[in-house]
Amino acid sequence: MLVSCDLRAIYMLIRRAKKEDYAAFAAIEAEHPGYPAWGEKGFGAEEKNRNSVTLAAEADGRPAGFINFWILRPQVQLNTLAVAQASLRRGAATALIGKMLEYAAKNLCREIDLEVNEHNAAAIALYLGYGFEVVGKRPKFYNNTDDALLLRKTVPVKDI
Ligand SMILES: CC(C)(COP(=O)(O)OP(=O)(O)OC[C@H]1O[C@@H](n2cnc3c(N)ncnc32)[C@H](O)[C@@H]1OP(=O)(O)O)[C@@H](O)C(=O)NCCC(=O)NCCS
Known part of the structure; x- marks a missing residue:
């Protein structure tokens, strides 16, 4: 097997x-100026939500990135994902999304949904590379200026 x-x-x-x-x-x-920030309080508040999963990517013993998503069977909603400048393009986001997909499969979730700023070329390239597709748009979603693209990935039944 390859x-x-x-x-x-x-x-x-x-x-x-x-x-x-x-x-x-x-x-x-x-x-990442302009990226919606949760701050320490925001991450702490997620602990009260039992559908919420926050993962850390650790490199050299330090957090190099994070992801948060909600398991809302049969969907997963990706809420936030970011990687430290010093660790960009080292596969941290790829690894975090890969782990989220494992959670999705284990929880019998068929769809992963997310919103991304239409101008966020790096994130859009990342998601399209992972098989997400654009399924909609929210006009002026960010600061009443930039549109949000709605992206979705369908998890094949064989992966569940
Ligand atoms: C988007 C982000 C999470 C990517 O993190 P990363 O760890 O650097 O991504 P990876 O190393 O896993 O990259 C995987 C692929 O995504 C694409 N990609 C990542 N950064 C890119 C960039 N700056 N330009 C173009 N494509 C990019 C590439 O296809 C890349 O594969 P390659 O390196 O083999 O070419 C990171 O740039 C970030 O934290 N941005 C600010 C926060 C943000 O916008 N989050 C997205 C929320 S919707």
Whole structure:
């Protein structure tokens, strides 16, 4: 059997996030001006939501990125994903999305939904590469200016 993997991502550990990560997550958000920031409080508030999963990508013993999604069977809603500037293009986001897809399959979720700023070329390239498709648009969703693209990935039945 031929197994493909992203060798860059081997150096990324993907694990459940802990309280102690939230300051680092907020610092990563601050490295991306204009990206909607949850801050430490926002990540903390997610702990009360039992549908919510926050994962950390760890490189060299430090958080290099994060993802948060809600498991709303039969859908998964991807809420936020960002990677530290120093760790970009090393496969962190790819590894985080890969783990989210594992959660989706384990929870019998058939669809992954997300919104992305129409001008966010990096994120759009990432998602299209992962098989997401544009299924709609929310006009002036961001700061009453930029449109949001609605993207969806259908998880094949064989993967569930
Ligand atoms: C979008 C983001 C999460 C990508 O993280 P990353 O860890 O650098 O992504 P990966 O290394 O896994 O990249 C996977 C693929 O995505 C695409 N991609 C990633 N960054 C890209 C860029 N700047 N330009 C074009 N394509 C890009 C490429 O196809 C890349 O594969 P390649 O490196 O083999 O060419 C990161 O740029 C980020 O944190 N941006 C700010 C927050 C944000 O916009 N989040 C998205 C929310 S919707």
